[in-house]
Amino acid sequence: MNKELAGAVTPRSFGIAQWRVMLRDEMALLAMPGAHHKALHKQAHALHQGHVIDADELSDLLELADAALAFAVESLLDLEADE
Numbered sequence: 001m002n003k004e005l006a007g008a009v010t011p012r013s014f015g016i017a018q019w020r021v022m023l024r025d026e027m028a029l030l031a032m033p034g035a036h037h038k039a040l041h042k043q044a045h046a047l048h049q050g051h052v053i054d055a056d057e058l059s060d061l062l063e064l065a066d067a068a069l070a071f072a073v074e075s076l077l078d079l080e081a082d083e
Helices: 002-008 011-023 026-031 033-049 055-082
Strands: none
Touching (some): 011 055, 026 033
C-alpha cells in the first residue's frame, strides 16, 4: 500500500502542486503583487525548462498568474477606494 501511495506523487504532480499552493497564497499576493507574480512566472518557466510541463501547460500557468495579479490589483484598488 505504501508503494502505491509513493508512486502517486510524481515530480510532475509535486511541482505543479507547489506552484498551485503558491498561486493560492493570497496573503503573499496582496502584500507584494508584483513580486508574487514574478515568482509565479519564474517557477512556471522552471517547470517548463525542467520538462515537467509542456508549452500548453506553461501557457495555462502564466494565464493563472496574470489573473492572480489582476485580482490583487483590483482588490487593492477596492481597499483604497473604501478608505
